[in-house]
Amino acid sequence: MSNWTASSPPTATEPIRTQRTNRGLGMRQRRLIGLGLTYALLLVGTAVLMIPFFWMISTSLKSLDEVYIYPIQWIPSQLVWANYVDVFVKVPFARYLYNSAFIAFVAIIGNLLGSSLAAFSFARLRYPGKLFLFVVMLSTLMVPAWVTMIPHFMLFKWLGWLDSYLPILVPAFFAQPFFTFLLRQFFLGIPLDLEDAARIDGCSSLGIYWRIFLPLARPALITVAIFSFFYYWNDLLYPLIYLQSQDKFPVAMGIATFRSEQYANFALMMAAATLALLPMLIVFFLAQRLFIQGVVITGVKG
Amino acid sequence: MPHPNGGNLSMVLPRSKLARREALEGYIFLLPWVLGFLAFHFGPLLASLYLGFTNYRGSTAPQWIGLENFQRMFADDPLFWQSLKVTVLYAVGFLPLGLVIGFGIALLMNQKVPGITLFRTIYYLPSVMTGVAVAILWQFVFHREYGVLNHLIGFFGAEPIAWLNNSTWVLVAFVIMGLWGVGGGMIVYLAGLQAIPTELYEAAGIDGANSWQRFWAITIPMMTPTIFFNLVTGLIATFQIFTTAYIMTQGGPNYGTYFFSLNIYYTTFRSLRLGYASALAWMLFILIMTLTLLVFSTARRWVYYAGEKAETA
Numbered sequence: 001m002s003n004w005t006a007s008s009p010p011t012a013t014e015p016i017r018t019q020r021t022n023r024g025l026g027m028r029q030r031r032l033i034g035l036g037l038t039y040a041l042l043l044v045g046t047a048v049l050m051i052p053f054f055w056m057i058s059t060s061l062k063s064l065d066e067v068y069i070y071p072i073q074w075i076p077s078q079l080v081w082a083n084y085v086d087v088f089v090k091v092p093f094a095r096y097l098y099n100s101a102f103i104a105f106v107a108i109i110g111n112l113l114g115s116s117l118a119a120f121s122f123a124r125l126r127y128p129g130k131l132f133l134f135v136v137m138l139s140t141l142m143v144p145a146w147v148t149m150i151p152h153f154m155l156f157k158w159l160g161w162l163d164s165y166l167p168i169l170v171p172a173f174f175a176q177p178f179f180t181f182l183l184r185q186f187f188l189g190i191p192l193d194l195e196d197a198a199r200i201d202g203c204s205s206l207g208i209y210w211r212i213f214l215p216l217a218r219p220a221l222i223t224v225a226i227f228s229f230f231y232y233w234n235d236l237l238y239p240l241i242y243l244q245s246q247d248k249f250p251v252a253m254g255i256a257t258f259r260s261e262q263y264a265n266f267a268l269m270m271a272a273a274t275l276a277l278l279p280m281l282i283v284f285f286l287a288q289r290l291f292i293q294g295v296v297i298t299g300v301k302g
Numbered sequence: 303m304p305h306p307n308g309g310n311l312s313m314v315l316p317r318s319k320l321a322r323r324e325a326l327e328g329y330i331f332l333l334p335w336v337l338g339f340l341a342f343h344f345g346p347l348l349a350s351l352y353l354g355f356t357n358y359r360g361s362t363a364p365q366w367i368g369l370e371n372f373q374r375m376f377a378d379d380p381l382f383w384q385s386l387k388v389t390v391l392y393a394v395g396f397l398p399l400g401l402v403i404g405f406g407i408a409l410l411m412n413q414k415v416p417g418i419t420l421f422r423t424i425y426y427l428p429s430v431m432t433g434v435a436v437a438i439l440w441q442f443v444f445h446r447e448y449g450v451l452n453h454l455i456g457f458f459g460a461e462p463i464a465w466l467n468n469s470t471w472v473l474v475a476f477v478i479m480g481l482w483g484v485g486g487g488m489i490v491y492l493a494g495l496q497a498i499p500t501e502l503y504e505a506a507g508i509d510g511a512n513s514w515q516r517f518w519a520i521t522i523p524m525m526t527p528t529i530f531f532n533l534v535t536g537l538i539a540t541f542q543i544f545t546t547a548y549i550m551t552q553g554g555p556n557y558g559t560y561f562f563s564l565n566i567y568y569t570t571f572r573s574l575r576l577g578y579a580s581a582l583a584w585m586l587f588i589l590i591m592t593l594t595l596l597v598f599s600t601a602r603r604w605v606y607y608a609g610e611k612a613e614t615a
Contacts (some may be wrong), residue, residue: 038413042421045407049428049482055450056439072453114334121335125328126321134395137335144542144590146566146583150353150576151346174338205327234433236545241571252434256549259438266442276435284430288423 056277060084060270067267083271090268091261093275095247096254101279103165103250104232106281110172111179111228112221118175119183120209137177145237153241167242168232179224186220187213223290229283251276350580358577371581382582384557385565386589388473392561393540395477401532404484405525408491422492429486437549440479441466451478466551476559479546487532494528495521510520523606530605534597541590562586 002054023024059067060083062076087093190213198208214221239253249257255272262268329336354371358364375382411422441452444465453460465475497519506516544563547553553560553568566586569579 035415038410041410045410046421046424049425049485051429051450051454052439052443052482055443059442068448068449071456072448072450114338117331117333117334121328121331125324125331127325127328130328133332133336137339140339142538142591142594143343143347144538144563144583146542146589147350147580147587148343149347149566149583150570150580151349152342153350153570155341155346158611171338171342174342175332175335175337179334197492205324205331209331223399230430230432234545236434236548237567256434259434259549266448269438270442273435273438276433277431280431281427284427285423288426293444 056270056273059266060274062267064265064267080267083267084275086268086273087275091254091258091272092247093251093254093272096249096251097275097279099248100233100250100252103168104229106165106169107172107232108228110169110174111176112224114173114175115179115224116183116214116217116221117209118180119187120205120213122180122209123184123187124213125205137175137180141177141181149237149241156242163244163248164241165248166243168235168238172232176228179228182224182227183217183220186217190216215250219290222287226283226287226290230280233280321435350583353577353580354584355581356577358580360574364577367577371578374578375581375585381560381565381586385560385562387564388558388560389541389543391473392476392480392543393537395473396480397533397536397540399477399481400484400487400536401529403481404487404532405529407488408495409485409521411492413486413521421534422489424576426489429483429489432483433545434549437546440475440482440546442551444475457527467555469554469556472551472555476543479587480540487536490532491525491528492555494525498524508523526605527607530597530601534594537593537597538590541586562589605611 058073058075061079062073062079062083063078063080066073066076066083118209122130122137152167156162159166161167161170194212194216195208198212203211226277233250234252236252236256239250240256243249246254246257255276258272259269353364355366355368356364357367357370407425411418412424443449446452446464446467449465451465458463463471467472502520502524503516506520511519542563543561544567547559547561547564548567551559553564563586564583566579566582569575569582573588
């Protein structure tokens, strides 16, 4: 029963007798063939998806001569680790990493605070106009960032925030619609009894939010933190618009300029790309279960 | 009461003291969103709508020019049409393929075979790796002489393709790159597949339905809400593709990847035509809205909600 998708159509039309005798063998064989096919497909897909990564790492460890050999070399004849050192020597890559980590850290704190407060309000407090406001919030998810880009730029320029992290970090502290929605879905699942008991004991809404909802929502908060990390680590548009000094660049911006300087040196660029992806890979493997859960909450229950 | 609207709201608010207190707290907790909405969404939205009807260039005060920006867009701006064309072509190439392949992989991932969770991780991984680093990595995968892709298609006897230097192939290259991230949709499908009650399949099995019939009569209808979700979110994201094009091709070759968002970006920060760029941004917004509403309007015909149906039955 659990293998319903793997097995082929049952042979219901066959005469009962032959069906009885053939079934054991036929089913087992079919199941084995199905299993073999499944694994074959899975492995082909894995190879296709992993080739770009493999190519990146392989190129990052080649000497420049070997990068430009035709036909291509799959594996470097000797591993040139110096490429990775060069990335740090030729550009302030350590600085970029630090900047990215700083931006992501502050923005994640902001996202968690702002979004969880609004989510608590939407999930657990009763007041007139709540549904309307909730719909308004969800509808802002449809507004492309391009529509607000120019007024944002004018606003932040007027505030004197150009070439600083403020245009990136300050908005992070106001509830993000997507994260608010995700946290609200999670908060809705927390039993009412807990809240009622706390209220009877004289606990305020702020106390309930801080002492009951936040601790219980840890998996959802971590999910938000991960999504948020990936967003701020990858984002190019905002740094591109607002940052001018190279020592303020995050990794995304840093390797974008690196690319225009070292256009021909693919070995170095691949080393830089590998280094930029590494933190995301680590976070992904540490937290993939929660990450996938977050997708489930928004995609199916929403 | 400290709430600025306390006086006005007292008529609408529930009478009891406790309920009023709760409502007040509700609004206060919502402040992070309300303020952010006004400052970073609603206000800027109105501002850019206004700018779209002006000739603002950043230096002098914006001047109202009515519909001129929109007239120029349609009648007198080949780059607008070019950006619209490549964006739509990319969406038409990528979205259906992405939906079908993502669904197919999810079916494969739903099999209960040993080691499947490892495969799920592997297939999901590329979809979260985005941004500049991935754009650079693909740039070398697509390299005409030294790229791995031309080497691979060489095994099948194909001639090397100038992926990023040919205005037709470059869109194919972007679709391939998009499909690499199909794992994101796959995870959503997988969650949908696992939410289908197994009783449905058991009942169908007892009735003698084969797995093909079960797939068409149960899996597909039960999955339509998930397909719908992936279609709408995919649509909104696909029409805003930016980073990969900005890094890999800067809109080229010959404007072959001059996507709508690139047009807005360059019009804003290179030509400094802020008024016209605002009009373009609104055009993109209207385009996405229209398409989304179109999809929503067809939903009644093909999206099946199990809960809804039960009420009428």
